[in-house]
Amino acid sequence: MNENIPIHEYDVVIVGSGIAGCSAARELHRNGKKVAVITKLHPLRSHSGAAQGGINAALSKDDEIDLHMFDTIKGSDYLGDQDAIELMCTKAPETIRWIERMGAAFTRNNDGTIAQRPFGGQSKPRACYAKDRTGLTLLQTIFEQAHRDGVTFFDEWYVSDIIYKEGKVHGVVAYNIRDLEFAIFKSKATMFATGGYGRAFKVNSNAHANTGDALSIVARHGLPLEDMEFVQFHPTGLAGSGILISEAARGEGGKLFNSEGERFMERYAPNKMELAPRDVVSRSIQKEVLEGRGVGPNKDAVFIDLTHLGEKVIMEKLPELRDLALTFLGLDMIKEPILISPTAHYSMGGIPVNIDGKVRKSCSDFVEGFYAAGECSCVSVHGANRLGANSLLEALFFGRHTGESILRDLNDKKLSNPNVVFEDAKRALEEVEKILKSNGSEKIAKIREELQESMTNDAGVFRTKESLLRQQEKLNELKARFENIRIDDKSKVFNTDLQEAIELGHMLDYSFFIVEGALIREESRGAHYREDFPNRDDDKFLKHTIAFMDENGKISTQFLDVALGKFEPQPRTY
Amino acid sequence: MKYALYTGCTAKESTPELLKSTMAVAKVLGIELTILEEASCCGASHLQDFDEFLSLVLNARNICYAEKLGLTLITICNTCQINLATTKDRLDNDEELKDRVNEKLKEVGLEYKGSSEVKHLLYVLRDELGYEKIKNMVKKPLSDFNIAPFYGCHNIRPSELQNITNKGENPYNPTSLDELIETLGGKAVEYVRKNSCCGFHADLQAPNTAAKLTGLALSEAIDNNADFVVTPCPLCQLNFDVKQHEAGKKVGRDIELPVLHLAQMIGLALGLNKKELGLEHNVTEADF
Amino acid sequence: MADAIETKKIYLKVFRFNHETDYLPYYKNYEVVVSQDEVMLDVLNKIKWEFDSTFSYRRSCRHGICGSCGIKVNNRATLACKERVFDMIELFGNEMTIEPQSRKRVIKDMVIDKKDFWDKYNAVKPYMITAVDEHPDSENYMSPHDYENLKEADICVQCGNCYYACPSVEVNEDYLGPASLAKTYRFNFDTRDEAKIDRLDTVNDLGSGIWDCVKCYECAEACPKGVNPIEKITYLHTQTFQEGRAKSNVATRHAVGFKTSINMHGFLDEGMLVAYSEGIGVLKHLPEAFKMFRKGKIAMPWNMPKSKNLDEIKKLIKSSSSAKF
Structure with missing residues (x-):
């Protein structure tokens, strides 16, 4: 590793090539911006493609946008932000028809319109679908159209850090998985669309790739994460x-x-x-x-x-x-x-963003040039529990919408020129170097297994103060053991041993947020269920958790008000 | 045992030895074959590229004549097998298509019912006659020979279709020919390309591809000490037999390896003479 | 799922190679205990997590939808996460050789360089070509029949299993191969697409396109998603004729010649077919024709076999055939 790290310059760098990343990239590229999409897989391998059942929109005559909103808000156990939900539900029909116009192969009614099926928590059959491979056709379509337009993709590149200075993100540091050569991607705007964090649990539906890297990358810079305790x-x-x-x-x-x-x-x-x-x-x-x-x-x-x-x-x-x-x-x-x-299955929490995809620095302030959308973000349209067939909608709509928002900020000259030096890659280089040289006694696979098993047991469907404290202990232990790992692969070529170690580091870090949030939230709401606090407590907790990690790994928490609107919180029965 | 024999074109033209040896061997084995003289060409997968529906109609007609006799239709060419079996599979599983085809067949007074099976001779021998029975009739065991079995694509792939009649032959590790060789006292040569493609169907339009594939397969058989190749498919046989010299050039070596039809090999073990097996028609000297 | 969990032991011979450090590939042996509900990806994971963490392979979704983990097991194209180990034991017994999809393209262990695969994917304009309404208030209408007519070509996950199993690709690096041709079908048979002709002109060149398919069905066998690429290639053949894009060449004349010949004899006139298909090029077949003639393998016009009831065949060709050239 030398100091001659190449610097690639783009208007926008997007990390993650699933539905959210690709739709933002297409939007920006079509409007004349120079965009790079970086993914640790190939875009078509992104986990959006695994979504099966459908994507919601109030398309049919006997459905209404308001009903879709209400179902989503009630489904979220009233923790969803109603302004974001209103925007998404209002734009849902157009969004679905837009992806259809680009080629998505939806199952059809006899009259040639898009077929819809019933889904959990929905008052109407509202999920548009392509048999049971809806995500696949959406991912293919949005990737294909981005590709058709000429968006640049960096496949099998691993983003290991953001360049965050003076309240602004100046780009990312990444290496090519093929040969471990690093590069700096300098950009006016950086967008994360990296997916969820379900791999922290033993029994999960997520891809091996869903290690939530972006979350801890953000958190390690002292930036907050939101509602991490809500895991569906x-x-x-x-x-x-x-x-x-x-x-x-x-x-x-x-x-x-x-x-x-x-x-x-x-x-x-x-x-x-x-x-x-x-x-x-x-x-x-x-x-x-x-x-x-x-x-x-x-x-x-x-x-x-x-x-x-x-x-x-x-x-x-x-x-x-x-x-x-x-x-x-x-x-x-x-x-x-x-x-x-x-x-x-699904991560409701994530990188806090406002309705335009801008990443929060605190409850009241934003990071310049930094955006996020899709499952890695928390906007929050799902609140405490996501309704089925709303995640594809979120990824597709907010992906595009965030692209539009970046475009607006670029055109309005709201984003200053990025400024990077070789030193900005230091942290990423050191991380890799440290792991490559590691010669301890702990195995990556073993620590990961214990992490996943303990998270499932003690921070899973049912939680108590006792189980969460136990899990906090366990995380501390695992984190300490992680310092004593050993990897056997010292090669620069497709070193998945190294990558699994880096990813495990991320999983450990964000797991602290899940447990901390769950511990502090002394109520039961949506997917978060405390046996010792079985009821929802709107007086205390109709609020988002905004958590920060300091340099010593200690987490502190603040609360952010939920954006309420026309639907007042009610008891939630089905 | 009575069957309707669909000869295919090749057995009547460029591989006359195939028809000759098949009839001779069937007689010895006590299998009565009625040749479907009304049959037409199966389209060999090429007519299918031009006019799919016509190929279905013609092949349905072919099967009709076996149905009229109330017999299983047997093929002696892998490509005939796949085309007839595909037609049967599609018509038997799609009422609407069957009706459309029958509408045409009605014009010539025929109706496809789906009552006859379509099977390749190899699997009739294995599953209906039984290798045990053949074993008992062997007069001149092939114990002096290392024999390279070459299965031919259209008897083993796609397995979903083929397994209807070949009872679970694994396309990645087929055994029926190997077992037959052992039944006849020969030694089956183990080599990777025994289930691969000879290239025949691209011979005209992609001659280099075809020749290379032929060359690679035969080279591997030779490298594993084969004395001759045996194949249930006359198209593989023709390609290997007639074009091995050219194919050798493509892979940079001389190739000289006799290639026998399935029936010719069985005939040798049953003690039939060269004339009865039509060995004089083989281009690469097969003087056994 | 049975009431008790059954396990078996398998013996693996695993291809290993790192292009940075190894001059030649080698094989390493592992013994692994597997249980009934495990798939081949679990076996790869066990090798990496329990025996040798330097072992490298691509994987992500682990349930057959992302297309990352294509490998070969006993030379059989296998999407590791979609193949039950017990099924493989049934096919091959408990000894398995695990190799990358293509040994000559290997970077490290199971990881191969797929550049040629993606280049060919890109070559067929693998996206819907139509003017996109960016803010539509209605969808295109598409009948259920038209949707089904995609014949699941839209669920190809680009794993590459068919491509690396294709013998035509093996010996001809220009051949587009089954995956990109199935992709061509996916858009060429979508009623909403507007670039059908353009794509047909791309895929019907001799030497690289649909006519270089050897019809071996390896692709159909190799596909973990049931896409059946060869079926799609066949429909592209017929589409070139239907759309009047078939150039007169040895391949197209060969296909058409079957109909002509069957109409005349019921059987194929093999000699005439070659002559008709090749045109003047028939001269290059003279040496082999001579060999065949000497061995009594060429039917002469005067003894060309004819089907009985030939009039039926002629009648059916007349009434059932719609294809034109």
Whole structure:
């Protein structure tokens, strides 16, 4: 590693090439800005492509924008910011039609319009879909169109730091995974669109890549993270692997049964039944398991039965899901019920941004030249619990919207010229060097396994003060052990040993935020459930958690008011 | 055992030895073959590139004649097999398409019903006659020979279609020919390219590709001490047999390796003579 | 899922190579215990996490949708996260050789350089070409039939399994290969796209396009998503004729010649077909023709076989054929 690190100069650098990153990039590039998108995978490998069930918009005549807003706000357990929700829901129909015009292959009604299916917590069939591979067609389409327009992509580059000085982000430091050569990407505006942080949990539906690197990169500079305690556990992960069985399975009519053959959702959500929101269904399943009514070899799952749909419907609407159950359980959902249990799925929390994607420096101030959108951000449209089929919408809409916002700031000359020197890469270089030289006794895989296992056990679906304190202890222990790691691969070529170590460092850091937020939030709201505080407490906690990490890794917390609007908080029943 | 034999074009033209040896071997094995004289060319996958519907109609007609006899249709060419089997699979699983095809067939007084199976001779021998039975009839075991089995694409891929009739033959590790070779007392040569493509179907439009693939496969067989190659597909056979010299040039070596049809190899073990097996038609001397 | 978890032991021979440090690739042996619900990616993870953390491979989604983890197991194209280990044991027994998709393109262990793959992806304009309304208030109408007519070509995840399994690609680096041709189909059969003709002209050149498919079905077998690329290539063949973009060359005349010949004889007149397809180029086949003639392998016009009931065939060709050249 020498001091001749090349400096690439762009108007905008976007980190992450999923739906949010690609839609922002396209918007900026079309309007004459020089854009680079950096991804540690290939854009088409981004995890947006794994989204299955659908994308919401009040398209049909008997649906209304207001209903979509209300469902989203109620689903968020009133923690969602109503201004952002209103904007997203209002723009949803246009957004879907826009991606359709660019080529997205949606399933159709007989009259040629886009078909929609029911989803949890929605008062109307509102999820537009492409069989059960909706994310795939959206990711492909937005990438293809960005590519068509000529956006520059840096594939298999790992962004290890931002250049943050004087309240402004001046770009990022990254290395080429192929040969470990570093480069500085200098830019007037930098946008993060790096996805979620579900890999901190043992049973999760996320890709190996979803290590939430961006979150701790931001946090290590003393910038805040928002609502990190809100992690969505999706009720229907395949037992064992946690791989997602889309909510479309319930949307199309899947029924849940416990070991006694009882359709237990009757007891928890008598009106909505299986189509209650995810947090409600996940807790119900977990409760059944804890009370001894689970099924499967470890009695830790329940059945979802789709056999009554018949082969034709399953093959036409849920072919991917059938394939997944065959691959990971050896069970054919056409013929038999399959085993599912809750799986860490979606990160409601993230990098705090305002409605235009600008990253917060504090509760009242913003970082210059720094933006975020999609799952890595917290805008917050999902509040304490995201409704199914709202995440693709968020990524696609806020990705584009943030692109427009950056464009406006660039055109209005609100962004000063970036200023970088070689020294700005020091931190990133040192991190890599330190890990390459590491010669301790701890294995990356072992620490990661313990992290994931303990997070699932003690900061998972059900939490208590006791479990969270235990987990804090555990994190401290793991963090100390991380200082004593050893990696065996010292090579510069496609060094995934090194990368897994860097990623583990990130996972450890942001996990502290999850636990800290959960500890401080002494209430139960949406996906965050405290057994010792089972009720929602609007007086104290109708607020976002804004948490900062100091140089010693200590976390301090502030609260930010929720943007309320026309929908007053009410008790949330389904 | 009675079957309707779909000869295909090649057996009647450039590989007359295939038809000759097939009939001779069938007789010894006690298999009665009725040649479908009404049949037309299967389209060889090329007509399919030009006019898909026509190819379905013609192949449905071919199968109709086996149905009329109430017999299983057997093929002696992999490409005929895949085209007939594809037609059958599509019509049997798509009522609307079947109706459209039958509408045409009605004009010539025929109706496709789906009542006859379509199987390659190799799998009839393995699954219906049984290798055990063949073993008992071997007169001149092939114990002096290292024999390279070459399966040919259109009998093993796509497995989803082929498994309907070849009962789970693994396209990445096929065994039916190897087992037959062992049944006849020969030694089956183990080599990677035994399940690969000979290049025949690109021979005219991509001659370099075809020749290289032929050259690579034969070279590997030679390097593993093959005395001859055996294949259930006359198109692979023709390509290997006639073009091996040219193919050798593409891979930078001399190639001289006899290539036998499935039936010719069986015939040798059953003690049939060269004339009966049409060995004089093989271009690369096959003087066994 | 059975009531008890079953495990088996497998014996692996794993391809290893690091282009920075190794002169030649080598194989390393590992013994791994696997359980019934594990996939091949779990095996790769076990090698890395339990035995040798220098082992490198690409992976991300772990459920068959991102297309990162294509490898070869016993020479079989395999998307590691979509293949149950127990199924592989059933196919091959418990000894497995694990290799990258392409040994000659390897960078490190299972990681290969996919530049040629992506270049060919880019070559076919892999995106919908139409003027995009940036603020539409309605969608395009598309019938369910037109949507189904994409025949799942839209779910290709660009894993490259078919491309690196294609023998035509193996011996001809110019050939576009099954993945990019399936992508061509995806847009050429989408009623909303406007660049069909342009793409057809790109993919129907001899030497690089659809006519270089050897029809081996390796791509259909290799595809983990059921895209069936060869089926799409066949439809591109017919589309070039339907759209009047088929140039008169040896490949197109060859396809058309079948119809002519079947109409005359029911059978194929092999000699005539070659002569018709090649035109003057037939001269280069004379040496082999002579060899064949000597061995009694050429049917002469006077003894060209004819199908019985040839009139039926002629009638069906007349009534069923719509393709033109």
